[in-house]
Amino acid sequence: xxxxxxxxxxxxxxxxxxxxxxxxxxxxxxxxxxxxxxxxxxxxxxxxxxxxxxxxxxxxxxxxxxxxxxxxxxxxxxxxxxxxxxxxxxxxxxxxxxxxxxxxxxxxxxxxxxxxxxxxxxxxxxxxxxxxxxxxxxxxxxxxxxxxxxxxxxxxxxxxxxxxxxxxxxxxxxxxxxxxxxxxxxxxxxxxxxxxxxxxxxxxxxxxxxxxxxxxxxxxxxxxxxxxxxxxxxxxxxxxxxxxxxxxxxxxxxxxxxxxxxxxxxxx
Numbered sequence: 504x505x506x507x508x509x510x511x512x513x514x515x516x517x518x519x520x521x522x523x524x525x526x527x528x529x530x531x532x533x534x535x536x537x538x539x540x541x542x543x544x545x546x547x548x549x550x551x552x553x554x555x556x557x558x559x560x561x562x563x564x565x566x567x568x569x570x571x572x573x574x575x576x577x578x579x580x581x582x583x584x585x586x587x588x589x590x591x592x593x594x595x596x597x598x599x600x601x602x603x604x605x606x607x608x609x610x611x612x613x614x615x616x617x618x619x620x621x622x623x624x625x626x627x628x629x630x631x632x633x634x635x636x637x638x639x640x641x642x643x644x645x646x647x648x649x650x651x652x653x654x655x656x657x658x659x660x661x662x663x664x665x666x667x668x669x670x671x672x673x674x675x676x677x678x679x680x681x682x683x684x685x686x687x688x689x690x691x692x693x694x695x696x697x698x699x700x701x702x703x704x705x706x707x708x709x710x711x712x713x714x715x716x717x718x719x720x721x722x723x724x725x726x727x728x729x730x731x732x733x734x735x736x737x738x739x740x741x742x743x744x745x746x747x748x749x750x751x752x753x754x755x756x757x758x759x760x761x762x763x764x765x766x767x768x769x770x771x
Contacts, residue, residue: 505528505738506736507531515542515545515549531543531600532566532568533567535574535576543599548601563600565596567611569612590629606640613644617648619655627642641665642662644666646668667693669699672700673767676731681731684732691731708767712760721744721747722750724764
């Protein structure tokens with residue numbers, strides 16, 4: 504999956520480049536502070552118009568972000584209730600992306616660090632209603648803890664199909680979460696696989712695995728994520744790195760190599 508955060512005025516060009524390279528799943532958010540959703544939409548429209556892809560070839564994912572995660576450029580009226588905010592944000596996203604349906608709609612983090620608040624439940628109910636109406640397809644949640652996902656699974660009418668989290672080696676690659684996801688048939692989307700693990704990825708044991716397979720370290724980490732049942736995200740702005748990220752389907756890691764990567768912690 505190609506992540507479009509922090510691209511600003513390069514969002515359209517980089518998204519179009521990612522489509523041309525072969526990416527078919529794209530992550531954005533209606534959060535102008537970190538994303539330019541309109542740029543993703545412009546790239547998708549251009550790619551479809553030029554015949555590179557068809558709309559049904561793509562998975563477009565965006566998010567609802569609470570006001571505390573936004574700057575002054577809000578996609579909804581903050582004086583309205585959350586149900587209305589969700590509807591306004593979805594309508595804005597549909598316009599930005601130039602589509603009639605969002606394939607995956609993510610709650611961009613619960614309103615609190617532990618448990619789910621009334622605000623979270625109101626927001627999720629509004630997302631469920633949007634799914635009922637066909638405005639969005641699958642639902643998910645990001646930046647979330649295991650207890651929160653368990654609570655959501657117990658009370659949701661439409662269960663989350665995606666969890667998107669930062670994935671740190673020093674935190675056992677979020678093992679409790681991806682284990683729960685496998686058990687509950689939820690797809691774990693892993694981000695910060697490279698940027699969040701810089702010190703661990705320069706260890707000799709990692710570079711040795713890369714040399715053994717004639718691959719780069721990022722390719723090994725993306726393959727590792729796949730073998731744990733995750734969908735890796737990359738937000739690279741380098742076209743050669745885009746190609747590398749997609750070139751991970753012609754090798755597999757051995758059991759010992761996976762165990763080595765599972766035990767990575769930090770710089771020591």
